[in-house]
Amino acid sequence: MRPDTPADHTAEAERLLRTAEQYPEDREPLLLQAAAHLELAGDHARATGLYDRLIAAGPENPHLIKALQAANLWEYGHEAEARAIIDGVRAAGPSDAAPWEIVAETLEAHDELDAAHDTFTTAVTRLVDPDEEIPYATQSLLNGRHRVRRLLALPHDSWDSLADRLHTAAVPLDELHDPKRLWSLGSSDPTELRAEIARLRTELGTYRAALSRPFPVAVLHWTTRELTELLAAYPSLSTEYPTHEAHLTAIESALRDLASTGTGNLGIVTGTVPSYEAFAASEATSPSDPDLLPQYATTLAARGKAVPWPPAKGAPCWCGSGTAYRDCHGEGRA
Ligand SMILES: [Zn+2]
Ligand SMILES: [Zn+2]
Structure with a gap:
């Protein structure tokens, strides 16, 4: 069972915070996940408090937490502070995919498509070796970059082709990321509408997965x-x-x-x-x-x-x- 209403998310956050008291050695992943649930509940102020606590404690993965904090701050109106944190993460050049993806998606969510594209490109250039097995986290970077490039109406390059090849879900990436899909929502054809709803569900699933990342x-x-x-x-x-x-x-x-x-x-x-x-x-x-x-x-x-x-x-x-x-x-x- 996955929680869905804001009240469910608040309850789940409380449960995780209690668990964190019980298992201090696992505090970092627990607080991070609690913060994700608080964000889903719309409680950005409390989530900020948790991220601040984590950053102050000298976390194992400071870039990830800073990226999440930036996404959260921008979401509730603290744009300048969020941008400063994002610049810091990009300059630090983390060696794992998650902070890059969160930063790029935050920029994308606020219509900074060129900056999102640059961030995804820097990250895949650094982290993806097309001759090696591509782990899930880096595949997400390729997908995100593919999506932003469709929104910018850029032609496919070799990273895009790799993203298409790796994507195995029912709806192909090119369809999922087609900017025109938004128009068909106004359609009166029931088949088209049903297909559209299926597409949006897939995307929402991806979004939820992204919010609960990096937790499997x-x-x-x-x-x-x-x-x-x-x-x-x-x-x-x-x-x-x-x-x-x-x-x-x-x-x-x-x-x-x-x-x-x-x-x-x-x-x-x-x-x-x-x-x-x-x-x-x-x-x-x-x-x-x-x-x-x-x-x-x-x-x-x-x-x-x-x-x-x-x-x-x-x-x-x-x-x-x-x-x-x-x-x-x-x-x-x-
Ligand atoms: Zn494609
Ligand atoms: Zn076995």
């Missing part, structure tokens, strides 16, 4: 030993987990489904019975409640515990078998 959508995994212990203590959960093998198969197929609907940044979190019990206690409910399982997964992901899925080329399978992913749960995957 994570699926919960139990090792054989932990699952045995879990089911012994809470037998009612066997409806969720008939066998360990079925559990592993379900994880892989859930992740493939998410990937095929265009959800990027996927991950797997591995649970333990004591930490799950502690989580249930902090939520004041029983560990037997199956609704708690996805919430537990989200919280582990928010604490930075997710392992990215799919595994890198040639890496062992996520299930712990020791076999290469492509010969194990990755079999048959393109």
Whole structure:
């Protein structure tokens, strides 16, 4: 379940802030995600407070937090301050994709298309090697640049072609980023309108994913030993987990489904019975409640515990078998 109303986002932020008190060592990812929810709730002032706290604490990833702070400040009218922070991040030239993307998207959101284009171009030139495997975060930079170039009516270049090749979701990038699509909203043809709504949904999904970045959508995994212990203590959960093998198969197929609907940044979190019990206690409910399982997964992901899925080329399978992913749960995957 993903929160949707402002009240849901405020409640989720409160939950993450409580979790941050419990796990001070995971404070940075938790506060960052709480701030993202506060922004989604429209509470920019409180989000600013959280970003300031994080920056003052000497964070692991200062550029990312500054970029998020700039996006948030500009959103609620502090343009000059936001621009100063953005100039600082661009000058610092971070080596990871997320701060670049947030800065470029902030400029784009405020119609500074040329500056957004320059930022995306600098970032892909620095971070993308077309001969190497392109991770999700850098692929987002190529997509963002592709979108801004359509808005500027620029012809395709080799980075654009790469973006098109890498994009595997149902709606092709060229259609998704077609500036003319806005006009068809006034159409009275129901087929056209339905297609338009599908397109906008895809885009909204991307936008949401961007706001919750860099936190993966994570699926919960139990090792054989932990699952045995879990089911012994809470037998009612066997409806969720008939066998360990079925559990592993379900994880892989859930992740493939998410990937095929265009959800990027996927991950797997591995649970333990004591930490799950502690989580249930902090939520004041029983560990037997199956609704708690996805919430537990989200919280582990928010604490930075997710392992990215799919595994890198040639890496062992996520299930712990020791076999290469492509010969194990990755079999048959393109
Ligand atoms: Zn294209
Ligand atoms: Zn496996």
